[in-house]
Amino acid sequence: MALNIVVCVKQIIDPEIPASQFKLDKANKRQLREGHNLVISAYDQNALEVALQLKEKAGGKVTALCLGEAGATSALKSALGMGADEAALLSDPAFLACDQFGVAHALAAGIKKLGAVDLVLCGCVSGDWGDLMVGPLLAEELGIGCVTFASRIEATDGALLFRRVVETGVERIEAKPPVVATVISDETNTPRYPKLRDIMAAGKKPIPVWKAADVQVDAARVGAAARRVEVDDLYVPVRESTCELIDGETAEEKADRLALRLRELKLI
Amino acid sequence: MPGILVVVAGEGERLTRNALEVLGGAGRLHQKLGEGLAAVALGEKAEAAAPALIAHGAETVYTVSHTLLKDYQAEVYLAALEAACAKAEPRVILLAADSMGRDVAPRLAHRLRGSMVSECIELDGDAGAKSVRAIRQSYGGKALAALAPKAFPAVVTLKLRTMEPAAPTEGRTGRTEALSVTLDAGKARTRLVDRQAEGSTGVKLEDARVVISGGRGLKGAEGFKVLEELAQVLKGAVGASRAATDAGWVSASMQVGQTGKTVAPDLYVAVGISGATQHIAGMSGAKAIVAINTDPEAPIFKLAQLGVVGDYRQVLPRLLAKCKELTSG
Amino acid sequence: MDFELTESQELFRKTARDIADREIAPRAATVDELAEFPRETVATLGELGFMGIMVPQEYGGAGADAVSYVVALEEISRACASTGVIMSVNNSLYCEPILRFGTEDQKRRFLVPVASGRSQGCFALSEPNAGTDAANQQTRARREGDTYALNGSKNFITNGLEADFAIMFAQLDPALGHRGITAFVVERGTPGYSVSKVEKKLGIRGSSCCQLLLEDVRVPAENRLGAEGEGLRLALRALDGGRIGIATQALGIAQAAYEAALAYAGQRVQFGQPIARFQAIQFMLADMATEIEAARLLTLRAAALKDRSASYSKEASMAKLYASETAMRVATKAIQVHGGYGYLKDFPVERFFRDAKITEIYEGTSEAQRMVIARALLHD
Secondary structure (H helix, E strand, O other): OOEEEEEEEOEEEOOOOOHHHOOEEOOOOEEOOOOOOEEEOHHHHHHHHHHHHHHHHHOEEEEEEEEOOHHHHHHHHHHHHHOOOEEEEEOOHHHHOOOHHHHHHHHHHHHHHHOOOOEEEEEOOOOOOOOOOHHHHHHHHHOOEEEEEEEEEEEEOOEEEEEEEEOOEEEEEEEOOOEEEEEOOOOOOOOOOOOHHHHHHHHHOOOOEEOHHHOOOOHHHOOHHHOOEEEEEEEOOOOOOOOEEOOOOOHHHHHHHHHHHHHHOOOO | OOEEEEEEEOOOOOOOHHHHHHHHHHHHHHHHHOOEEEEEEEEOOHHHHHHHHHHOOOOEEEEEEOHHHOOOOHHHHHHHHHHHHHHHOOOEEEEEOOHHHHHHHHHHHHHOOOEEEEEEEEEEEEOOOOEEEEEEEEHHHOEEEEEEEOOOOEEEEEOOOOOOOOOOOOOOOOEEEEOOOOOOHHHOOEEEEEEEEOOOOOOOHHHOOEEEEEOHHHOOHHHHHHHHHHHHHOOOEEEEOHHHHHOOOOOHHHEEOOOOEOOOOOEEEEEOOOOOHHHHHHHOOOOEEEEEEOOOOOOHHHHOOEEEEOOHHHHHHHHHHHHHHHHHO | OOOOOOHHHHHHHHHHHHHHHHHHHHHHHHHHHHOOOOHHHHHHHHHHOOOOOOOOHHHOOOOOOHHHHHHHHHHHHHHOHHHHHHHHHHHHHHHHHHHHHOOHHHHHHHHHHHHOOOOOEEEEOOEOOEOOOOOOOOOEEEEEOOEEEEEEEEEEEEOOOOOOEEEEEEEOOHHHHHHHEEEEEEEOOOOOEEEEEEOOOOOOOOOOEEEEEEEEEEEEHHHEEOOOOOHHHHHHHHHHHHHHHHHHHHHHHHHHHHHHHHHHHHHOEEOOEEHHHOHHHHHHHHHHHHHHHHHHHHHHHHHHHHHOOOOOHHHHHHHHHHHHHHHHHHHHHHHHHHHHHHHOOOOOHHHHHHHHHHHOOOOOOHHHHHHHHHHHHHHO
16 A cells, blocks of 8 residues: 655754764753754654655655754755655744744644645654654644554555554554654664765755745744743753773773772672 | 642552652652642552552542553543543643653643643752743753743653652552543554563563663674673673664663663663763663773763773673672672 | 855765764774675675766766765775775776766676676776886787787786776787777686786785786677777776875875874873873874865865866876875874874774875876876976
């Protein structure tokens, strides 16, 4: 069964930059951009990979949707390079000032503009704020079901089968499209590298940029005034502990000294 | 009476650690805010948990018992919770940030037109200003955010293994009220087909006092053998980074991290783990962290109290032998 | 003048960097220690289009420009110089000549398999008596009706062992001198064509360096690349592009060596402080960073000229000359910064040093580059 899949991707500052380079923009209560590389949030990449695999098996179309700044086209180009068929960017100052509720509302408006959709995917956690809210909120906005922490998705006769990762193990969940799923990583969904020729093709693909007026959003639900939670403070906690490096001529000597130190500290 | 409402599901006479942690956080907030503290228990026989909930601080316990509540299903649970909230009219709703909490909380907040803070590590309140302050980690733990809900009810999920669990008080009394809610299986948009427990033998990872974790540096499943032996000697459990589980070297249930298990052991030994942000999110609560890695630049050394720069293939066997020696006498 | 990469070029760089960090760098030390062809990595890179970056998509390539090639190749070489040279030979020395001089049929048979990553190619110009004096070809080609018979030997041929296709140069008529040199594509398995020796080298040990033997190797006329006597022109054209490739490889090596030195200096404590606080070390690092920047700009400029179809031979020579000598200086300094530890195999800098040296020699020695540059200056 051919599936119309929308993958919501977020463009973030590379989370793996050295901790010493991590600086905060205190005024705007977020990380300082400072020319660091931008990447697609890791679990969103897994979501893209799951979408692409589903398309390869069941047929259909994959659209990458991003809510971000004007420059977020590079994330979408990257998604196109991996194999997404289309991409669209929701970009508006009102959207940037949103909290997760506003983001979900705006994304839902974008998804509705894309037409009838069978499956909406996003990463289970965002790589910057570490929030897990947008996926379930999208389900509420779109009035459809939601499966969180899905590592694998299969298309069966008229339904979708999800492998959901929970504390005790895995669950198999069945749902009829349309449905939202948040994706967690697994050895089967390691994001593919884009083929260089697909990066070139992506470069030529037009990416529509939608402002608030281009989609059906309720003005009262987006923008700074609509925020339901305020960030009072964002700060880097002071960590006093320094690492005591165990010394030794050989690895074995270090191991011995470590064991003794652990005993000294009553940790073993 | 608007106040604090703790949500638990599937609890029995003996409350799980997750439930005790939420009650602990709720109790301390209750002291700051002075508002009522209630709990709602969902499940097939939810009333079984009522005495324990009261003993651990709930002034009122609402129970919703129904066969449809035996296993978590979003739409059914939401209907039950909406009914409970209509009754309890809470200002703050607290849940554990487990797979159920993470799934249901945002949707509950949306339906109640409230706000939400996820993965809260510290909860504070001001009775005078009637305000709530929730602190959470962001940017993989590199920063902390202090958040103030502006819309109520505020739904807050509490990060596992960060809240001090509630202790029971002898002779505490409270009120129990069984809510009769009509639940419609037809409203369910998802269906649980089956469940597969990926049980690990021995000490449960999230409860272990000692965790030995392996990462990319182990280069394969073989590498975990010596970690298992060390865990056995130290009476602990083995964990893994996402790199190791994604590569299929060990079961995904061993993953420690933001989307894996959160652990707060007395001793956490990170072997061949670079210290990627999402891994640290799952173990930064450990009391003592030891890092063993060939790369002196690995971020894990900034977090660890003790470190060995070296190849685990030489360090671990010797460490195992020495620990055996020290712990046997 | 815009020094910024386009979005596509940046994506090329990022993709190359991701693969380099995740799959190439972790294996580089083993590839060097065991002198092992990085088969899996080369296959992955090939599938993604890294072996035919500038080849049009209709022939299996990525259809990108020379600047994209440079940014991608630098990232790969930074992780592993052996993988870098394999990529460079396939792209610049093999694919480019077939693309420029091949017939449609030849492109289909010889270009598509290598550009699409399924096969390896090599470029067999050097001989025991024809190094810098490349025109002194002793390998003979003898026309017999519709075929040519090739006899002779080649040496120092990179990728010789793994190549399914070799661009082979031979002298058709000694009386014509360099105007008699002709190029052919010789396929693996052709009777009489063999790898007679695989050399043991100081560096870039993951790429094979071979002696090839041709004993009455018969190739059909359809395998002749370009016209009879056009061989040297083809070879020099190829080497122009190859210079951009080797300049980039050298750049990657230099960058890796510099980053290692920078990290070490920040961490190594002597006299109570990290040695990065000492001016002697700081000056070394400043020089390294500056020279690498200059080498990068020279290389990108040569690539940009090539993309504009402007003449780029002099610039490519300058880039190769400067980048290779920079790589050698930077790698030497990097070992110095590491002190005694830099001499040990436990640290990667000794490998960067060994890898860097060849960049001053192959695809035109530094002396040859100086000749090319001087000639261009004096003719201008």
